[in-house]
Amino acid sequence: MKTIFIIGDDKVGRQAAAELNVPDAIWLNRSVGSKRVWRLIRSGAIKLPDVLAIALADIRRPNLAAPVLPIIQSNADVLELIKAEVPDRIICYRAGLVLTRRVLDQPVQFLNVHCADLPKYGGLGTLHRALRDKAFAQNACLHEITTVIDGGRVLHKEPYHLSPTRSFRLNEDVAYAAGRKILNDIASGHITP
Template sequence: MRVVFWGTPDFAVRSLKELLNSKHKVVAVVTQPDKPKGRGKKLTPPPVKVVAEEAGIPVFQPEKVKNNEQLYTALKELNPDIFVVVAYGKILPPKIINLPRYKTVNVHASLLPEYRGAAPIHRAIMDGKSKTGVCIMEITEELDAGDIYDCREIPISETDDIVSLHDKLAEEGAKLLIDVLNRIEQGKAEKTPQKHEEATYAKPIKKEEGKIDWNRPAVDIFNQVRALKVWPKAFTIFRDQQIKILDAQVVDTDSIGKAGEIVEVKKGKGFVVQTGKGKLLIKQVQFPNSKPITADEAVRGYHITVGETLQ
């Protein structure tokens, strides 16, 4: 099939590469405009654009999609069989969705109808879920509400964080995408309507969600740390400055101090903080204007002691 691929971040790259290695032909890629990044604010292309240009695929980077007749005409001239959307970043209007012969499909990183919306991977980890998955669905006007072609379930282990789970879902989603496209082409694809009454929403992550409340249970803070490891990173106030907690581990459910108090220093491992329920071993931290270091290095370098508090 002739495919136009819509995607922007790293999550979409795996699906694009899988498509490029399949029997289907990617005739164009639509992605977000280049954006300034880093201290120098240098214009940086989206990861999907980099892969597309390396493969010699034409790239469109419209500022807007809705009411963009120039884009619509250019896409129509490509005579596409199907549009594939993977984390593109904007909602497509019906005129675009319905343009191709087989319309438009989406790779979504949750077991729909659970976690519709922008941050399904983060929310699944933060909510302490033991499993998630990826679904290929048909795009409709309502957000992530289209009929489902197929889903794959993926367990969430205690060692998973946003990085590892992101990669697992991207890989599984890419494989499932090709399988579904093959079935659509062969006329063997079946769709199942979502149970809309069971829908939940994964709203975008906000920076303030990184603030740790030590009155919460240790397991909840652990989930917060691993879900927000890339951005905005879980943070707390220590010695009147904000530090980031990058890795942690629930150690037990006992209470021997007040919430936020450092109750033990473990040589070679880090320091233990009392929470509202249970204790958390802090394993990796980042101080302002510094690189990430192990909590053991922090204990030795900053002379962290029992009785100090995190707020």
């Protein structure tokens, strides 16, 4: 089964890409920019204080050099990838690209790794919501991608625990480590969705 990983080109995504031992199967996603973040704040999809906390955590996170990998920036790029590579499945991690119906109608299994428990903590700003709710027992989830963001059937959960005494960044690191474990388990064949 041919698997392609589409991973967000940020510090967290680059760490995941560096750990995956399948460099020929990784594409970096660069579809998210500051304009999109501001649109998400204005629409209420994420709160400004949450964005600021996420940004501060990211500033404090070590920066790995971006691996030299092919780039995905749009749904058209995903369609070209499918045409060229003919994968059986595409797995996204921090990709930030909302796949269109046209892409999802392709004969490919589309999966996503979301680093908070689904369905309750889907979307953006999920770790802030979980911490505010004192929902410390969490799961990174491998789920099917549908037209509803984080709405697809969950296929695997990797448990982890948030802590109210840990900094937000360290809580994020724990959540992202659980997500990377799912990616690595797929790449090594330990998880077969």
